[in-house]
Amino acid sequence: MPDQAELLPGTLDMLILKAVSLGPQHGYGILLRIGQISGDTLTIEQGALYPALYRLERQDLLTTEWGVSDNNRRAKFYELTPAGAKRLKEETQSWNRTASAMATALAARPQEA
Amino acid sequence: MKSLSLLAGGIFRRSRMERDMADELAAHMEHRTDDLLRSGLPPTEAARRARVEFGGVENYKESCREARGLAWFDELRGNLRFTMRSLRGSPGYAMAAVLSLAIGIGANLCAFVSVNSIILHPFPFPHLDRIMLLGETNAKVGAERAPVAPANFFDWKENSRSFDSLSAFRPWDALLTGTGEPERVSAARVTADFLATLAMAPAQGRGFVERECQPGEDGVVLVSQAFQKSHQVSLGQTISLDGRAHTVVGVMPEEFDFPLATEVWAPLALSLESKARRNTPELSVIGRLKPDVSVERGRSEMAALAGTLARRYPQTNDGRGVSIEPLGQMNEISDRFVLIIWCAAGFVLLLACANIGNLQLARFTARQKEMGLRAALGASRFRLVRQVLTESLVISAAGGLLGLFLGSWELGIMKITIPAEVLRWVAGLRHLQMNPVVLAFGFAISIAAGVACTLPSIYQLLRQRSGGGLSESLKEAGRGSVSSRAGNRARTVLVATEVALALVLLVGAGLMVRTFERMLAVNAGIDPKGVLTLEVTPSPNAYRDGAQTAQFYQRTLAEMDTLSGVEAAAVTGAAGVANWEIEGRDKPAAGEPRPQARAISARYFQTMRIPLVEGRSIGEQDGPEATRSVVLSESLARYYWRGSSSIGQRVRLRGASSPWLTVVGVCGDVRDWFGGEPVPMAWVSYRQEPPSAVRFALRTVRDPMQSAGAARMAIRRVDANQAIYNVKSMEQVLAEETSGVRAAAMVMSIDAAIALLLALMGSYSVSSFFVAQRTQEIGVRVALGASPRAIVGMVLAQTARTSAVGLGSGLLVAGALTAFMSRALYHVVAIEPLTFVGITAMLAASALLAAYVPARRAARVDPMTALRSE
DSSP states (O other): OOOOBOOOTTHHHHHHHHHHHTSOEEHHHHHHHHHHHTTTOBOOOTTTHHHHHHHHHHTTSEEEEEEEOTTSOEEEEEEEOHHHHHHHHHHHHHHHHHHHHHHHHHHOOGGGO | OHHHHHHHHHHHHHHHHHHHHHHHHHHHHHHHHHHHHHTTOOHHHHHHHHHHHHOOHHHHHHHHHHHHTOHHHHHHHHHHHHHHHHHHHOHHHHHHHHHHHHHHHHHHHHHHHHIIIIIIOSSOOTTGGGEEEEEEEETTTTEEEEOBOHHHHHHHHHHOSSEEEEEEEEEEEEEEESSSSOEEEEEEEEOTTHHHHHTOOOSEEOOOOGGGGSTTTOOEEEEOHHHHHHHTOOTTOEEEETTEEEEEEEEOOTTOOOSTTOOEEEEOOOOHHHHTOSSOOOBEEEEEEOTTOOHHHHHHHHHHHHHHHHHHSHHHHTTEEEEEEEGGGTTHHHHHHHHHHHHHHHHHHHHHHHHHHHHHHHHHHHTHHHHHHHHHTTOOHHHHHHHHHHHHHHHHHHHHHHHHHHHHHHHHHHHHHSOHHHHHHSTTGGGOOOOHHHHHHHHHHHHHHHHHHHHHHHHHHHHHHHTTOHHHHHHHHHHTOOOOHHHHHHHHHHHHHHHHHHHHHHHHHHHHHHHHHHHHHHGGGSOOTTEEEEEEOOOTTTOOSHHHHHHHHHHHHHHHHTSTTEEEEEEEEEEOOSBOEETTSOOOOTTSOOOEEEEEOTTHHHHHTOOEEEEOOSOTTOOTTSOOEEEEEHHHHHHHSTTSOOTTOEEESBGGGSOOEEEEEEEOOEEOTTTOOEEOEEEEETTTSOOSSEEEEEEESSOGGGGHHHHHHHHHHHOTTSOEEEEEEHHHHHHHHHHHHHHHHHHHHHHHHHHHHHHHHHHHHHHHHHHHHTHHHHHHHHHTTOOHHHHHHHHHHHHHHHHHHHHHHHHHHHHHHHHHHHHHTGGGOOOOHHHHHHHHHHHHHHHHHHHHHHHHHHHTOOHHHHHHTO
């Protein structure tokens, strides 16, 4: 098993939005997709996913619909709303800014200070 | 129905969401199991692993519900279930709390019904705040709100710009005949636009038209619904009033009651000659202000108008002005009584809240361990607050519901006990009833009371949190030690407050009762015992002038004198005073006493037992041909003839237009029942100034009502066509006058008694709690040799300290209240130190008594048991 990284607070919502933005997906599928797109470094407690999904749905960032999964099982599918897409974009930009700032800061050497 | 279906929909939706959530989580588990199966695990192991990996399903479900925003519903349901369980566990507490709240809320509802009907909606007219009562002022004779002269009224009506309309009316004692016994009817003559000014319309038929306000055309009437029912009249029928036929053209709606107690309305038809009169106070005037005109602007415009009239007609109008008062605010005195009673009811509710708060605090302290445990298990402090609040609100809802029944019941009793006469004369009193406004008020105070009850517990909860924390209380409660200081202080403050409130109420009630007693006592000016009264208003059609009317009275008195069991018979009626003057002196200045005048027969003083101070009384010799004579009341004579005798002096009652009257005697003062002040009086002979309406008074040897039939017959023998009304004993007449105050005193006394009971309950429960809490400590003290007396003393001392604080602050408030009541009700209430001292002592003694029982219990504590109780 590759090294596991701790999930930073507040990043779970972002990951879910990202995962759903790649296409409508049910809860378990979202879990797998997050694992997949993060190269299996970010894992999420399975149960903890659902309160986050309900919260995002309540904020109108996601909509749901019952459908049938690849396994031929009934499942609830989540899809991004326009508001969700907008939020993902903003969050991504903000994250990128922070991340690059952090990277620069942490790469500083003694003589540059 | 609609809200029911909404609720059902909500619950249905909720259960669908629950199912949805369960399905979704199950689907997740199935997918995972599929994956695990594919990785080669045996089916049972795969399913087990999937469940283990997922974690606590119920836990996550709860988080999901919270995330979805429906958590409060579940919590509320849980809280309610918990509350029900815990209240069932302590039914005594639940009953005491619900009952005291119900009493408080019931008293408030009842008081608010009065406030709503008497102060807020005394009349049913739309935009009541714009309806004004207008009167004439006359600086020359000191008149402040006199009726208006017709010519002035018509000038106002034509020239004023502030009013949408101005209407006049005049009370009329009509004699109704042709329907059995002749009967007196309270009627009013009104201008054609009278109903339009009040924005009211008949319930059936039509109102009056302008044409009908002319002499000869005015044979039409509107009748009240009550009159229609009691006399079985229908539209188009004619009734005979003062010997003239009047056609019923309309029926007024049930709620229409203006002028108060009027049964029949007829057009006001003034002759051209009377329309031109400028110096006779004849008409009452109402006006509807235009929507954008303030009362002040109306006043200044009318003042300017009066000034113009005074310049144009200096002889009649010099010194005359206009008074304008909102009609809805004319109930001044009764308004104040109602407000004071409402305050008293509010105090009772506050007391009930303090008591429940106290009980709850005690329960709360006992439950500290439970609360600590719940906190330790992760309940947030606000969740605990919500739990306590839920409990209070359940109690207050039950209390409110029960209070509604108590209030309706109390209202029913009140309506029965108010005498018909009072009911007729206080606007709005007739329509006391529960309505949506009152119910909304009841709901609001129930909620407010529920929240108020919780405040002490919440205070303590939050204090604890900021202090040692709830986990601390776990340890504390485990050790069974004294509860936190904050709790004790809160309890002490509560009991002190209760004692203070009870004191204020007791003082208020005491003052009301003393006032009422004094009102009964001050009527000493006359002796009402054994006196029968009957009223007659001879019809002007049958008795065209004063001489004929006086003869009717004289013959009736002669008939009455022959009755057995009658010691003396007399007659009295109002005589007008417009302009009081004394011969050879300047006109009296503003503020100097001006007497009321009454015409009486020879033996009136004897009948009423009014003592003669000097000279002679009005006698048989004061006939129409004799010198005009007058008897003055003592205080009036003393004011104007200090030190010298008034006998032989001459006075006038209506200025130059009236004859000089020679003072022949001075009699004892009669006193105003309300304030107890002597009323300045001038008594004249009924044969020299025949009144148009009279009251016969008969002093009887037995119960006065036994002579009522014979007295009626005596009048009938003289004239069978006159209506006889208000046949009552004089005592009853006086009792009706004071009945409003009596009712107020009674309600205040009941409130005070409840308050005393609640305060004692508070004292008792706190002392009991204090003793229970300190059982161990007391055990140690006893073990170390403290005597039972010392223990009792210790407990009593604590109660005494608390009560002293309460009594001290209560006395301050009560002092302020007394000052307020004296001001609000004029000189009704005098500050009586004895009342204060007595009530304070009584309350202190009762508080100590309430503490004595637990104190004795404490003194009997067995040290071994107490120490082992840990």
